[in-house]
Amino acid sequence: MSVRVGILGATGAVGQRFIQLLDDHPTFELAAVTASADSAGKTYREAAKWRVDTPIPDDVAEMEVVETSPAGIADADVDLLFSSLPSGVASEVEPAFLEAGYVVSSNSSNDRMATDVPLTIPEINPEHLQLIEVQRDERGWDGALVKNPNCSTITMVPTLAALDEFGLERVHVTTLQAVSGAGYSGVTSMEIIDNAIPHIGGEEAKMETESRKLLGEFTGAEVRLHGADVAASCNRIPTLDGHLENVFVEFADEPSPAALREAMRSFESADLPSSPDQLIKVFGDDEPDRPQPRLDRTYAGGMGIVAGGVQETATGAKYNCLAHNTIRGAAGASLLNGELLVEEGYV
Ligand SMILES: NC(=O)C1=CN([C@@H]2O[C@H](COP(=O)(O)OP(=O)(O)OC[C@H]3O[C@@H](n4cnc5c(N)ncnc54)[C@H](OP(=O)(O)O)[C@@H]3O)[C@@H](O)[C@H]2O)C=CC1
Numbered sequence: 001m002s003v004r005v006g007i008l009g010a011t012g013a014v015g016q017r018f019i020q021l022l023d024d025h026p027t028f029e030l031a032a033v034t035a036s037a038d039s040a041g042k043t044y045r046e047a048a049k050w051r052v053d054t055p056i057p058d059d060v061a062e063m064e065v066v067e068t069s070p071a072g073i074a075d076a077d078v079d080l081l082f083s084s085l086p087s088g089v090a091s092e093v094e095p096a097f098l099e100a101g102y103v104v105s106s107n108s109s110n111d112r113m114a115t116d117v118p119l120t121i122p123e124i125n126p127e128h129l130q131l132i133e134v135q136r137d138e139r140g141w142d143g144a145l146v147k148n149p150n151c152s153t154i155t156m157v158p159t160l161a162a163l164d165e166f167g168l169e170r171v172h173v174t175t176l177q178a179v180s181g182a183g184y185s186g187v188t189s190m191e192i193i194d195n196a197i198p199h200i201g202g203e204e205a206k207m208e209t210e211s212r213k214l215l216g217e218f219t220g221a222e223v224r225l226h227g228a229d230v231a232a233s234c235n236r237i238p239t240l241d242g243h244l245e246n247v248f249v250e251f252a253d254e255p256s257p258a259a260l261r262e263a264m265r266s267f268e269s270a271d272l273p274s275s276p277d278q279l280i281k282v283f284g285d286d287e288p289d290r291p292q293p294r295l296d297r298t299y300a301g302g303m304g305i306v307a308g309g310v311q312e313t314a315t316g317a318k319y320n321c322l323a324h325n326t327i328r329g330a331a332g333a334s335l336l337n338g339e340l341l342v343e344e345g346y347v
């Protein structure tokens with residue numbers, strides 16, 4: 001079975017990752033690439049400042065970039081759209097595609113917390129996809145909108161999902177985030193070399209709210225947010241890719257570090273083409289200095305989560321986790337949601 005897909009915002013940092021991940025995908029066939037009016041009409045090679053570490057696939061390089069509107073992609077006969085637009089643009093243009101009947105798997109942050117929009121990680125809360133029925137009733141769309149979470153949130157939430165069996169009550173997290181998360185021009189070299197910046201606009205609130213929605217319970221009509229308190233402190237550091245996070249957790253139970261490690265290691269992955277066989281790789285006491293961004297961000301092709309440093313604290317436990325922010329944290333997360341949409345019959 002082949003599904004024709006398009007990418008909205010295909011020339012950007014995340015759009016380029018989509019193109020890399022879609023090359024040789026078993027199901028998805030890239031049929032449309034859109035960008036801003038400045039890029040429309042150019043070939044993809046002319047329009048994109050290609051920065052990914054593999055060449056532009058030959059067939060994509062010669063595709064014409066079209067404008068980001070339903071009219072722009074009308075001839076492409078697309079079944080599914082991936083969206084990697086700036087969130088201000090996405091909030092304006094995504095509704096037009098939804099009204100026109102397109103199914104959109106979006107990476108942009110607008111509408112992630114909307115009560116009728118599924119925010120999903122296929123290995124964690126695939127059942128939340130059923131919110132699409134509520135969304136269609138409320139908005140009158142023929143299409144459907146599903147979002148993936150923020151890159152720092154998706155790094156931590158699989159580990160929390162694995163540990164929730166011990167009665168998760170409180171989470172404190174400090175992030176060390178790579179510069180690619182801010183986009184190519186997001187942080188200047190003068191700002192970040194020999195430095196760390198203890199502020200990333202809006203990031204802490206995203207981690208604190210999106211994680212509770214992802215871990216929440218779907219009642220059939222709504223998602224009840226998970227009851228845990230989540231507090232985040234977000235920092236930019238001079239790594240290129242891979243967000244590292246220090247997590248402090250408190251539980252109703254008193255699990256041992258060994259039990260925590262085993263719960264993360266054995267947490268089930270999903271049976272989708274881009275899911276890793278083992279979702280969370282866990283380092284033991286013998287390697288206390290892992291995970292590290294440079295050594296561990298490509299675990300499972302950048303689609304996995306890596307944890308380590310699990311230790312008891314006076315009130316619970318602490319550990320470190322890491323994921324590739326533009327693969328599992330962005331394009332790869334949307335791609336997986338697209339695979340879930342196909343599997344569940346929404347495409
Ligand atoms: N960078 C990252 O690691 C992560 C980014 N994200 C989110 O993903 C989204 C994309 O980020 P990123 O790829 O870094 O952004 P970029 O700025 O690199 O790319 C933006 C894309 O949107 C297009 N675009 C910009 N303005 C318009 C417009 N008015 N109409 C139509 N298309 C437009 C651009 O086209 P053109 O080339 O023609 O300007 C380009 O294709 C953002 O919402 C971001 O917050 C999420 C997680 C991680």
Ligand SMILES: N[C@@H](CC(=O)OP(=O)(O)O)C(=O)O
Nearest residue numbers: 107109150151177181182203
């Ligand atoms: N803010 C993230 C990247 C990002 O764009 O997140 P979001 O998808 O929530 O907009 C970072 O700087 O690393």
